[in-house]
Amino acid sequence: MKKTLLIFLYILVFSIFVISQLFQPPIKNSYITASFGEYRDTGMDPHFHTGIDFSTFSRKGEPVYPAAEGSLYKIWLNDPLYGNAIFLYHEDSDLISGYAHLSVFSDKISNYSQLVQNEFGNQRIEIIFPKGGIPIKLNEVIAYSGDTGEAIAPHLHFEVLKQSGEEFIIYDPLEFLEYQESRNKSLELMRIRSNNKYFEVTENGETVVEYTGNFPRIDIRVREKLGNNSTILPKKVSMYINGVLTYKLDFSIIKESEIYKAGFVFGYDSTSSIYWLKMYSDNYLSSIVINDFSAFSNETSTTLNLNGEIVLEDIWGNEKVYKLKFIKP
Numbered sequence: 001m002k003k004t005l006l007i008f009l010y011i012l013v014f015s016i017f018v019i020s021q022l023f024q025p026p027i028k029n030s031y032i033t034a035s036f037g038e039y040r041d042t043g044m045d046p047h048f049h050t051g052i053d054f055s056t057f058s059r060k061g062e063p064v065y066p067a068a069e070g071s072l073y074k075i076w077l078n079d080p081l082y083g084n085a086i087f088l089y090h091e092d093s094d095l096i097s098g099y100a101h102l103s104v105f106s107d108k109i110s111n112y113s114q115l116v117q118n119e120f121g122n123q124r125i126e127i128i129f130p131k132g133g134i135p136i137k138l139n140e141v142i143a144y145s146g147d148t149g150e151a152i153a154p155h156l157h158f159e160v161l162k163q164s165g166e167e168f169i170i171y172d173p174l175e176f177l178e179y180q181e182s183r184n185k186s187l188e189l190m191r192i193r194s195n196n197k198y199f200e201v202t203e204n205g206e207t208v209v210e211y212t213g214n215f216p217r218i219d220i221r222v223r224e225k226l227g228n229n230s231t232i233l234p235k236k237v238s239m240y241i242n243g244v245l246t247y248k249l250d251f252s253i254i255k256e257s258e259i260y261k262a263g264f265v266f267g268y269d270s271t272s273s274i275y276w277l278k279m280y281s282d283n284y285l286s287s288i289v290i291n292d293f294s295a296f297s298n299e300t301s302t303t304l305n306l307n308g309e310i311v312l313e314d315i316w317g318n319e320k321v322y323k324l325k326f327i328k329p
């Protein structure tokens with residue numbers, strides 16, 4: 001009996017270990033500068049950031065490694081967003097890893113792209129390979145980093161996706177990566193917007209926010225600072241009203257069909273480093289995991305004060321709680 005339990009525990013621990021170490025970072029000794037789900041309004045229409053960005057130390061030409069062993073899945077050339085990009089297929093997990101803004105591919109991969117490029121020039125080109133056809137080893141350099149496509153400065157964009165029926169589901173790559181974040185982390189609720197007014201947030205106190213209607217419909221400006229030079233989006237943001245979890249955003253999954261629906265969760269004045277999150281929605285989206293104001297929909301009182309709480313969480317298990325008092329003006 002005891003032995004069975006031990007074996008079971010061993011299998012459980014071992015499988016958690018394996019899952020959490022599925023992928024290695026594609027740039028050696030680097031750190032992230034942007035997170036999954038962030039708002040992007042550069043280039044084409046506003047959209048979600050569908051991966052994470054790794055610093056290439058402001059340089060082009062840093063060697064890019066596969067996140068895991070796999071095979072060449074597809075190549076994009078001159079994509080307006082991704083620039084030159086490589087996608088690998090990993091059979092064990094059925095996941096696809098993507099690497100974008102590359103300057104040049106490895107000689108092995110260039111052999112395939114050059115033929116097509118000679119024929120079609122600098123148009124946007126997609127080359128799809130049969131799964132498993134061109135194996136890629138773990139420590140093989142697949143490309144060199146750059147700033148092609150929608151990249152203000154040189155960096156490596158990395159993403160993880162899976163084909164699900166007709167569309168792709170895109171995941172937060174940090175959930176699969178063996179990545180240590182050693183910089184100081186600071187989750188921050190900076191300002192609140194409600195009723196077309198701005199309310200400054202009181203740290204360690206109670207921020208008073210005006211609202212009208214049956215329940216508060218607020219926008220909040222949030223961020224997580226990593227060290228001195230990176231600002232990312234908190235992974236999860238929850239709102240409680242009188243102890244009831246009414247609204248929760250969780251940036252873990254974005255469906256391909258949702259990429260250009262960033263306006264459903266981000267409010268006006270959002271940029272790639274300023275995140276105004278709407279803490280209410282009339283729409284459905286994978287990242288809106290709780291949207292239930294039913295406890296407050298039949299409120300008849302016109303002078304009702306409500307207690308609020310905003311909880312920010314990151315992927316490393318840090319959490320910060322802010323107390324609010326919602327009042328009728």
Ligand SMILES: [Zn+2]
Nearest residue numbers: 051052053157
């Ligand atoms: Zn990116």
